[in-house]
Structure formats: structure tokens, C-alpha cells
Amino acid sequence: MSALGFEFATATRILFGAGRLAEAPEVVRSLGGRRVLIVTGKSPARAQPLREMLDRLGLATVVFRVEGEPTLEVAREGTATAIAVGCDVVVALGGGSVIDTGKAIAALAANGGDPLDYLEVIGRGRPLTHPSVPLVAIPTTAGTGSEVTRNAVLGSNEEKVKASLRSPLMLPRVALVDPDLLAGAPGPVIASSGLDALSQLIEPFLSARANPLTDSLAREGIRRSARSLRRAVLETFDAPAREDLALASLFGGLCLANSGLGAVHGFAAPVGGMFQAPHGAVCAALLAATLEVNLRALQARAAAHPALPRFQEVAALLTGRPEARAEEAITWVQELCQALSVPGLRRYGLTEAEVPRLVEKARVASSMKANPLVLTDEELTEIALRSL
Incomplete structure (x- = not known):
């Protein structure tokens, strides 16, 4: 957590604000786009307004659908499509x-x-x-912050794990974040993606690679998530809440790309590969237990660790009370997950019998390297069992 030196890299441009989707066609054209591959989710109707805007500029478009979590096979198929049509810009909307x-x-x-x-x-x-083919990333959920990260997580059906393609050359040329695109999202999607974003703010803040620039983004993102996530799911997902959660997700992506993550995501990659579980929902299920085990391990084995006062600061940001103790961060997350009806990992197929294999995979996951300290197999096992 030294402030002596760090690196920060992100998308070439970030455009944020309600209604900014209308700027996408000119953005694509400015990148030299003539033949555009639009990558979208299982409902191609979501991309139709954008496609019509691009068509009006005379840009040829082809749509490639992603039905679920990305896999090696999906990446191969999409790449073959891009090459076959000679695409010169990729737009990812989803x-x-x-x-x-x-x-x-x-x-x-x-x-x-x-x-x-x-x-x-x-x-x-x-x-x-x-360098990648120029990419415009337009998120329609507020969770992963993938629009500003330098990696792509792909699942292997053969290995039953998720792993990353990773390079600074993969950063999007433009991240266009329009909070209006979040309108109409179902409550469970807001909850799981929002908790994913929250974990991607807390973990970099506690990370062994935290730095002053990501710290400032993490603090602001945690504050916005804390004040709006519960209300967005249980009351109204109005414009202020959409803006808060979109910013929390964006800031989380900036933080994780430059300061790393921790045990939540160390587990999430193998869980997603073993059970094809949605990434955001997995992170939501793991967050409270991971925070508790990390805090206890730090108190027991590293009393002078700089992450300990940061735990107290996380508690203050979540609760809005400067005097909050570190343990109150865990209670706050537990109560939020209960209020939002976040299911445990058993919902996605994990059983007690599978935990040793999961721990073996999680121990070597790339995200685990930035955890504040190395957790024992017993501690990793406790996280998995308590997240069931």
C-alpha cells in the first residue's frame, strides 16, 4: 500500500452522462468505423436503436449475440465473425x-x-x-466496470474455470457510460451487479497494491453505492440512483484495473467456471464472509498491517458514521445482502463436497495475489462454507 509509485491506465476516453448514447455514432465514425461489429446480449432488440443510428451515418453493421457468460468458444466464434466481415470497429453494448x-x-x-x-x-x-481493433464499450448494467479494464474473463468448459486475457492493448478506445441505459433493470440484476461493483471498490481499497489515485475513486464509489444500492432495489431506481450506481461501477473498474482485487474475486473465477454461475451474484454471495475472514486474519497475524485502519474507513463510508468500528462494515454488508435476498452459492450448485476442489483453484487465482495477506487453506475453506 505504498504511495511511492504506481501506474494508472484506462480507456483513452470516458464519456459519462445521461443521454450520451446519442453520441455513439459520431464516436464510432471518429475511430474510422465503416464496418461495425455490434456485440450485444441475448436480446438483439436492445441494440436496434444504436444500429439504426449507425445505419443513418452509412456505417455497415453486423450483430453478434452473447447468450450468457463468455467462453473460449464464444470468443472464437465472435472473432471469426469479425474477421469474416472485415470489421474495423467493435461496439460492445451490454x-x-x-x-x-x-x-x-x-x-x-x-x-x-x-x-x-x-x-x-x-x-x-x-x-x-x-493494439486491439478499436472498441467502444457501452455498459447497460452497473457492476463489472469492464468498460475501463484491460482484461476479458473467459470460461473454459473443459477446465471448469474462468481465466483472463490481459493486456494494456485491450483497453477500450472509448467507454461511453449512459446511466439512462440502466432504466428498467430487474431488481435481482441491480442487486447482484451493484454488489459486484461494491466488492470492486472495497477490495482494491484493501488491496496490497492500493494507491492514492484509486483510493480516492474507491472512497467516492463506496459512498455512492452505500447511499443508493438498497434504495434502487427496494424503492425506486430513479435518475440519481442510476447515476450513483453507474459511477460506482465505473470507479470500481478503474480501481480493480490499477490496484487489483482480492479473495472475493479469487473465488469468483473458479466458481463461475465450475458452475456457470453469474459473476455478480457470486461476488455478492462471497463478500460478507470474505471481509470477516480477512479482518480476523489481519487482527490475528498482522496487527500493524495498513489494511486494518482501512477496514475502519470502509465501515465509516458504508454506515455514514465516522466512529464506526471495522466490524460494522461486515454487519452492514450482511444486512444489505439479507435485505436484497442475495442467495448463497448453494443456489448455483456448490456443495460441501466441492469445497476442497474450489479452494485449490481459488488459491492460485490471479485476483488472490492482491489480497491484503495470504489466507490459509482453513480460512479459504471457511469463506466458501459460509458463503453457501
């Missing part, structure tokens, strides 16, 4: 799965080869050498 797919397609179309040539953990881990 949630984190869609944007990750768009980033993978844009990178592979420019670099050639198979995803496994470049994938971490289960692939050959070769570096990308060519």
Missing part, C-alpha cells in the same frame, strides 16, 4: 459478459491465434503484440 466478449474479439481479431495462446492460468500466456 453487461460485463458482453463487454468482455467484445474486448476478446477486438484483441484476437488484431493479433490472430487462439484465445489459449494468450490466456492466463490455463493458456500459454503469450503477450498480445498488436
